[in-house]
Amino acid sequence: MKFTSEFRRSELAGGLVSRIHRHSKTPARLMEFCGGHTVAILKHGIRQLLPPTIEMLSGPGCPVCVTANVDLDKAMALAKVPGVILATFGDMLKVPGSNSSLQEAKAEVADVRIVYSTMDGLDIARRNPQKSVVFLGIGFETTAPTLAASILQAEQEGIKNYYMLSQHKLCPPITRVLLDLGEIKLQGIVCPGHVSAIIGSRSWEFIPRDYGIPCVVSGFEPLDILQCIDMLVSQIESGEARVEIAYRRGVRPEGNQTALKLLDQVFEPCPTSWRGVGTVPQSGLRLRERYRRFDAELSFDFDPGPTKEHQGCICGEILRGVKTPRDCPLFAEKCNPEQPVGPCMVSSEGSCAAYYLYGVQGSAFKVPGFPISV
Amino acid sequence: MSHDLVARIFLPAFTNPHLAKLDDAAIFDTQGRLAFTTDSYVVTPIFFPGGDIGKLAVCGTVNDLAMMGAVPLYLTLSFIIEEGLPEDELQAIVDSAQTAAADAGAMIVAGDTKVVPHGSADRLFVNTSGIGTVPPQIDISGSNARVGDKVILSGTIGDHGIAVLSQREGLRFSTTLQSDCASLDKMVAQMLEVSSNIHCLRDPTRGGLATTLNEIAAQSRVGIRIEEDRIPVRHEVRAACDMLGFDPLYVANEGKLVAMVAAEDAERVLGAIRRNNLGREAAIIGEVTAGRAGRVVMKTSIGASRIVDMLVGDILPRIC
Incomplete structure (x- = not known):
């Protein structure tokens, strides 16, 4: 078992x-929460294989993309x-x-x-005791336990020059906010695989219970x-959720109890700012x-300066x-992976980057088809 | 310092009549058409599994000549050395450059060394040039791909990029993977022996297979269609790419070639590549089409299709 080729078999x-x-049969709009899913769907051409009844929509699941400028600026200033x-x-x-990127x-x-x-x-x-090392802690529940482990390790070893800028974000709270906003009507949610490996599929039970929307956790x-x-589709067609x-x-x-204990030992929930949404209570760590x-x-004295949004x-x-990325007037023109304007064009899991890279650059052309056995 | 280095390290290693004269330039006779190329090497780390910057510089330059169907003859090597580089490391790099040149039957006929202050270079940079002769009737170019040509790849992709990446600070992971760094001049000679219908040859280095195919499609104003399942990728490379968020199609190679060959000669050329030790896993991965000029399309493993674009920006490891 190699865990990859077995899951790509065409038959x-x-x-x-x-x-x-x-x-x-019923028209259904499904949101893939996770940027990793967006990339996989476009990379393998999955959209082309689906019937016209199914529409796939990308969600907020790219930790780089959802980090607000106010937090990014702190990282630049600290650096x-x-x-x-x-x-x-x-x-x-x-x-x-x-104003700038870490690369600049x-x-x-x-x-x-x-x-x-x-x-x-x-x-x-450890190798630079005369310097202060700040780890930029960005990510969802998936990466946060590893950051927690590094803090415990630093404490155990008495490492005095290790710090963290925690900008972690939690997935269930933002999903609830999106559903409460009511801007999009969803018939189903493709729940994130790696996040759910940590928090467990039970963490999503509020969605069918409170919103009547079917949820299935997917791999990549x-x-x-x-x-x-x-x-x-089975749930939608049978009217279940x-x-x-x-x-x-x-x-x-139930998720990964060891990782969850680590998280709880080191971090506590706090309000945090999300790009495009604003501050959401109890959605950060x-x-x-x-x-x-x-x-x-x-621990440091730094001034991120005033926050500006990208025009x-x-x-x-x-x-x-x-x-969708195609609705953006900057897409593929002023904003591309070489000269990105917004974060969704930068991150390897960003919707815009995935649309750009995998050729969904406009509606003007269709990819020449291969015979698809349906 | 530089003069001392030349006498102690470079001259003994690269010994040949042209260099031994210590004149300002090498003089030699040639006949027919010449191919002339240059490149610079700044790889970090300078030693990696399967090679080092010296071998890489020679193989890379030899391959640039070989991809035009040229027989590599003469090379120059210039070393820009950061102060403090241990002499035994420099010696090892120079020795491996010489071994690689001798393997390819090429002579290092001129060179230069400059030592720069600490911080002005990253340990060692190598600049090269290479001259080779192009036999009559050879007409190989990135603009010669024709509709109906088969696309042949000489082996697994991504080995070099992943092997080098596995050694970087902060990314270090253990793998037995070796860089594929190698000279392809003999493979090309064997291919040319069995076919006079090889239209394009190119080594997919930086930017990987995807970028090379896009370059050829654009230069030749043709479409290219490849099949994901036919592209050989080592399990270790695929696993590392999945872990880091890379696509093997964009990862660098240093000992592979892509050939566009007339369909009727494709199997014969494939056989010639496979008989070479470096080409045992060669495969026909697709064909040149009359599709939209400059566009590369791939049939994915699950039977859908997608556009394969050029590499844009640098590939950086992802978060999760």
Whole structure:
């Protein structure tokens, strides 16, 4: 079992696609919450295989994209504090804040290092005892436990020069806000796979209960996603609404208890600002009192300056599912991955970047078709 | 310092009559058409699994010549060395450059070294140039792809990029993967022996296979259609790409080639590539079409299709 090629087999995909075509009668708009799903759907060409009754809509599930400028500006300002090394995941490097990106800050004065794991950030702190290493903690429930683990490790080892700028965000609260806003009508939700691996599928039960919308947790391979859509169609056609899992190799109803305990030990929920939505209570994570000495915001003197929004950019509306990248006048013209205006064009999980990269650049052309056995 | 380095490290390694004269330029006789190329190498780290910057510089330059159907003859190497680079490391790099040049039958006939202050370069940069002769009747170019040509790939993609990335600070992960860094001149000679209908050759280095195919499609004003399932990718590369959020189509290679070959010769050329040790996993991955000029389309594993665009920006690891 390699966990990839087995989930890309065309004959199995064909079977699922046929079932979806046979069963889907009611027009249904499905939102994939997670940016990873948006990328997978476009990369594998899944939209082309679906019947016209099904519309896929991208949601707010890209942690880079939903980080508001006010928070990005803090990271840029911190990176410029003398003696600070800012450790970050690669996605963050090119994201434009109000005035500049970390990449630009890096070119000027800042020492910004790309890492893949929080433990690598800790390692930089160990090797540079005369510097202060700030880890830019961006991500959902998926990455937050690893940040928590790094804080506990730093405490255990007595590492004094490791800090965190926690800009973590929680998925269920923002989903509730989007549904309460009522701007989009959804018939089904493709729930995030990796986030649900941590928080458990039970965390989504409020959606069918309070909003009557079917939910299925999906993995990221084409067969996972097709199976998820098939299960959503079954619920929609039978008039049911419940939470199901189409990703049993990764997700349990109760989630990952070890990771959840780590999270709870180190972090507590707090209000945080979301791009396109504003401040949402209890939707972020900050360090608990006991670990405040690791909090970069409280440990350094820095001035992010006034926040500015990107002129003409509709990332906020795209993240709310109200508009698609193709509705943006800047898309592929003024805003492209080389010269991004908004964050959705930068992140590898951003809707705009995925639309751009996988050729959904406009409605003017269609990809020449291959024979699809349905 | 530089003079000392030349005498102690470079001359003994690269020894040949042209270099030994220590004149300002090498003089040599040639006949027929010449191919002339240049490149710079700034890879970090300078040692990586399967090679180092010296081998990479020679193989890369040899391959640029080979992709025009040229027989590599003479190379120049210039080293820009950051102060403090350990001499044994420089020696190892120079030795491996010489081994790679000798393997390709090319002579390093001129060179230069500059030592710059700490911080003015990242350990070591290498600039090269290369000259080769192009046999008569050879007409290989990125603008020669014709509708109906088969697209042949000489082996697995992404090995170099992932092997190098596995050694970077902050991204270090353990893998047995080696860079595919190698000279392809012999493979090309074997291909040219069995077919006179090889229209394009290119090595998919930075930007990967996707970028190379887009370049050819644009230059030749043709469409290209490939099939995802036919593209050989090592399991380790696929796994690392899934983990880091990369697409193997965009990851660099340093010992692979893409050929556009007339359909009737495709199997023969594929056979010639596979007989070479570096080409055992070669495959026909698609064909040149009359589709929209400059567009590369891929049939995905699940039977849908998508556009494969050029690499834009740098590839950076994702968050989750």
